[in-house]
Amino acid sequence: MSEKNYYKVGGSLEYQHPTYVVRNADSDLYQGLLNGEFCYVLNSRQMGKSSLRVQMTKKLKAQGVKCATIDMTRIGSHVTPEEWYGGLVSELLRGFRLSRKINFSNWWRDREVLSPVQRLSEFIDDVLLIELSETIVIFIDEIDSIIKIPFRDDFFALLRACYNQRVDNSDYQRLTFCLLGVATPSDLIASRTLSTPFNIGTAIELSGFNLDEVSPLVQGLETIVSHPRQVIAEVLEWTGGQPFLTQKLCKLIVQESESHTLKSSNGIEALVRENIIENWETADEPEHLRTIRDRIKWSQRQKPLLLIYQQILHQGEVKAKDTPEQMELRLSGLVVKQQGKLRVANRIYQAVFNNNWVDEILVEANLHQKKTPLLTQSPIEIQRFNQIAARALQLADRALALFAKQEIKALLLAMKAGQALYSLVQDNCCLENYPTVRPVLALQTILDHIRERNEFKAHQYGVNNISFSSDGQNLVTAGLDGTVLLWNQSGQQIAQLELPKPGVRSVTFSPDNQHIATAGEDGKIRLWHLFGQQIAEFNTHQVGISCVTFSPNGQYLAMAGDSFVMICNLSGQLLVQLDRQFFNVSITRTQIKLPVTWFNVSFSANGQRITAVNENGMIKVWDLSGLQLDQWKGETGITSLNFSPDGQRVATVNENSIINKLLGKLGLKKLLWIYLRFIKRYSK
Incomplete structure (x- = not known):
C-alpha cells in the first residue's frame, strides 16, 4: 500500500488494515x-x-x-x-x-x-x-x-x-x-x-490511542518524516488519540510531504490550524466537528451541557459524577473522563469549541448572561455567602436522592436550592462567578426526567376510585369520605358532585368527556354534566356496585357488583342481566346464600363484547345479547381487566402478575402450549 493511501479517514477499517491500532x-x-x-x-x-x-x-x-x-x-x-x-x-x-x-x-x-x-x-x-x-x-x-x-x-x-x-x-x-x-x-x-x-x-471502555499503541501509525510515516515516532507524539498531543482526528492528521502530513518535509512541531501546528481549526465548519470533510457541534446544539439538554462545558473551559476540569448531562456530554466526544475528572478531549476541540463558540451558542439560544464581577464583600458577608452556598448544595443533593421516590417533592427542593443560589448572584452574574453549579444541574436533571406532573390532596381519608377524561384535560376522584370531586390537569378543583352517603366506589367519564357516571354502595347510578350538575339518577335495585363503565358509543352503561353484572341504557332501563352468582355458607347447620362480588367490568373497543371478573378469579365474556362466549378461572385477587384493541385478548391484573387470555380460534391445546412456553422463557 502506498504512503498516500496508507491512512483511512472515516468508515470502518477492514480486517488487518495496516493502521488498525490494538487497544x-x-x-x-x-x-x-x-x-x-x-x-x-x-x-x-x-x-x-x-x-x-x-x-x-x-x-x-x-x-x-x-x-x-x-x-x-x-x-x-x-x-x-x-x-x-x-x-x-x-x-x-x-x-x-x-x-x-x-x-x-x-x-x-x-x-x-x-x-x-x-x-x-x-x-x-x-x-x-x-x-x-x-x-x-x-x-x-x-x-x-x-x-x-x-x-x-x-x-x-x-x-x-x-x-x-x-x-x-x-x-x-x-x-x-x-x-x-x-x-x-x-x-x-x-x-x-x-x-x-x-x-x-x-x-467495554474504548479510549483514545496512546503512544505505546500506535506503532501501526508510525510505520506509515517512516519514509515521510525524519523522526516518525516524534511526529506521531506531536499528532497525539493535538488529537488526544481520537482515532478519526489522528488518522486525518497523519494523512494530512503525508499529503503535505509531497511539497515539503515536516521537521518540527511548529510545522504540525501550522498544518492543524490551517487545515482543521481555521474555517472548520467548511473544512470539516469528512464530517466530524460538525457532528459534535450539532449534538450539543440540538440537544434537549443544551443549556446544562453548555454550562458544564463552560465550567470545564474555565477550570480545566470538573469532577465526574456520571449524571445524565455529563454522560451526554461525554457521548458527544467533546470531553473525556480521566482519573475521575472531566476534561476537554483534545487541543483541537479546545481550539474549535472555545469560549467564543460557547458564547455564540448561548446568545443564539437566548441563554447568555452578562458577565459582571461579584461585589467586594466583608468577612461577615463572606461567611453568610458560604453558608447559603452550602445550604444550596445540601438541598440539591437531597433533591436528587429523593427524586426516585417522590418526584414533586424533589422538584420543590431543587427549586429551593436554586432560589438560595440565586439570592447570592442575582441577575447579573455569569456562571463562572457562581459558588457552585450543582443546584442548577440538579434542577435541570429533575426537569429533564420528571414524569409526575402534579400532586394534590384530593380527599381527607384517601381516594377510592379515579378516572381521567380521554382528552387528558380533567379527572374525577371518588373519596373514602363520600365526596366526588372534579379537577383540571393542573390540580385545580372545578366542581364537587353533591352525593348522599354512603360512598362512591366507581366513577367514569363518557367517551365524549361531557358526562360522568357514579355508582356505589347504595346501588344507584347517577349521571352528571361535566361541571357538576346532576342530570339523571336511577336505582338498579342492587346493593354495592363495584364498577360502572360507558360503552364506547356512550349509549349504554355496564355495571358489576355484589352478585350481578348487567347492562342498562342511560335512562336506567335494564337491557341485559348477564350474571347472578351466590355461594352457600353453613352456619350452625343453616345454609345461607352470600353474594359473589364482581370486581370489574369492561367493554371491547367495538362495543360488541363485555368481560367481567369476580372475587374468585372467574372471568367471563358475553356478547351484547347476554350470550356467554367464554369463561376461565384466573388467579384469585384479580381486581381489573381490559380487552386488547382488537378484542381478541383480555389482560387481567392483580398484585403479582399480568395474564393474557387468547380468544377466538385458538384451541385449548394451543393455549396451553403458548402459556407453557411463555412461563418457561420469562418466569425467571
Whole structure:
C-alpha cells in the first residue's frame, strides 16, 4: 500500500488494515465474549467501535465461534413491532447463513398467534440454538437507533431473559450479545423498573490511542518524516488519540510531504490550524466537528451541557459524577473522563469549541448572561455567602436522592436550592462567578426526567376510585369520605358532585368527556354534566356496585357488583342481566346464600363484547345479547381487566402478575402450549 493511501479517514477499517491500532478494549472484548459475557461498547462517534467489531468478528470466527451482525439502521425506527422484530429475524437468518434452510416468510407467518417478541424468542430457542452447535455471538451495531422505538424495553427484557435461561437451559450458555452505539444504558431503557441486561453485562471502555499503541501509525510515516515516532507524539498531543482526528492528521502530513518535509512541531501546528481549526465548519470533510457541534446544539439538554462545558473551559476540569448531562456530554466526544475528572478531549476541540463558540451558542439560544464581577464583600458577608452556598448544595443533593421516590417533592427542593443560589448572584452574574453549579444541574436533571406532573390532596381519608377524561384535560376522584370531586390537569378543583352517603366506589367519564357516571354502595347510578350538575339518577335495585363503565358509543352503561353484572341504557332501563352468582355458607347447620362480588367490568373497543371478573378469579365474556362466549378461572385477587384493541385478548391484573387470555380460534391445546412456553422463557 502506498504512503498516500496508507491512512483511512472515516468508515470502518477492514480486517488487518495496516493502521488498525490494538487497544485494551480489544483484549477486554475478545476475552469477555469468549467467556460468554454480555458486552456493550457505548461511546461517542468515530471512536472505532465498528472497526473493533470487524476485528472481533474475524478473531472469534477463527476460534470456531459463529458470529452475525445486525446493523439497526437497516431495520429503521418508524416501523411496527411486527416489522421490527421480523427485520431482526431476517437479519439473523442472513447473518448466520440459514436463509436456505429456513423460509422466513413461512416461518414468521406460522407463528402469527405469538407476539413479535415471542417469535424472536422462539427463533433463538428453536432455530439458532438447534441449527448452530457452536458458541454464538450476536453483534448489534448502531444500537442508539433503537431509542426512538417505543417498544424497545421488550427487546432488552428478552436479552435479559436469554441470560437468565442459562440456569435452566445449558444451550443458552453458548449464546451472548454485544451492543455497540452512541448511547447510555439509561437512554436505551425507557422503564425505570425493567430488569435490564446492563446490570449483568460488561462495559467495554474504548479510549483514545496512546503512544505505546500506535506503532501501526508510525510505520506509515517512516519514509515521510525524519523522526516518525516524534511526529506521531506531536499528532497525539493535538488529537488526544481520537482515532478519526489522528488518522486525518497523519494523512494530512503525508499529503503535505509531497511539497515539503515536516521537521518540527511548529510545522504540525501550522498544518492543524490551517487545515482543521481555521474555517472548520467548511473544512470539516469528512464530517466530524460538525457532528459534535450539532449534538450539543440540538440537544434537549443544551443549556446544562453548555454550562458544564463552560465550567470545564474555565477550570480545566470538573469532577465526574456520571449524571445524565455529563454522560451526554461525554457521548458527544467533546470531553473525556480521566482519573475521575472531566476534561476537554483534545487541543483541537479546545481550539474549535472555545469560549467564543460557547458564547455564540448561548446568545443564539437566548441563554447568555452578562458577565459582571461579584461585589467586594466583608468577612461577615463572606461567611453568610458560604453558608447559603452550602445550604444550596445540601438541598440539591437531597433533591436528587429523593427524586426516585417522590418526584414533586424533589422538584420543590431543587427549586429551593436554586432560589438560595440565586439570592447570592442575582441577575447579573455569569456562571463562572457562581459558588457552585450543582443546584442548577440538579434542577435541570429533575426537569429533564420528571414524569409526575402534579400532586394534590384530593380527599381527607384517601381516594377510592379515579378516572381521567380521554382528552387528558380533567379527572374525577371518588373519596373514602363520600365526596366526588372534579379537577383540571393542573390540580385545580372545578366542581364537587353533591352525593348522599354512603360512598362512591366507581366513577367514569363518557367517551365524549361531557358526562360522568357514579355508582356505589347504595346501588344507584347517577349521571352528571361535566361541571357538576346532576342530570339523571336511577336505582338498579342492587346493593354495592363495584364498577360502572360507558360503552364506547356512550349509549349504554355496564355495571358489576355484589352478585350481578348487567347492562342498562342511560335512562336506567335494564337491557341485559348477564350474571347472578351466590355461594352457600353453613352456619350452625343453616345454609345461607352470600353474594359473589364482581370486581370489574369492561367493554371491547367495538362495543360488541363485555368481560367481567369476580372475587374468585372467574372471568367471563358475553356478547351484547347476554350470550356467554367464554369463561376461565384466573388467579384469585384479580381486581381489573381490559380487552386488547382488537378484542381478541383480555389482560387481567392483580398484585403479582399480568395474564393474557387468547380468544377466538385458538384451541385449548394451543393455549396451553403458548402459556407453557411463555412461563418457561420469562418466569425467571
